Amino acid sequence: MKLLVVLLAVLAGVWLWQRGRQRHMPPPTRPGPAPALPMVRCARCGTHVPDNEAITGRRGTYCSIAHRRESEGA
Numbered sequence: 001m002k003l004l005v006v007l008l009a010v011l012a013g014v015w016l017w018q019r020g021r022q023r024h025m026p027p028p029t030r031p032g033p034a035p036a037l038p039m040v041r042c043a044r045c046g047t048h049v050p051d052n053e054a055i056t057g058r059r060g061t062y063c064s065i066a067h068r069r070e071s072e073g074a
């Protein structure tokens, strides 16, 4: 009888442990990490910036409007 009580306690412990683990697991529908963006180099300072954040000028791409203005004067 004592063995049965110990066995039930162990099973209950394992059940509670697995329940707690499932709660901490991320939901399966979570989106993955964003795909890496192509990086472009600033023609003024050489800093690499994501393509969608780069400022395009007549002589190349820049990390900021200020650097485009410094390089192109406009």
Ligand SMILES: [Zn+2]
Binding pocket: 042, 043, 044, 045, 046, 047, 062, 063, 064, 067
């Ligand atoms: Zn720059």
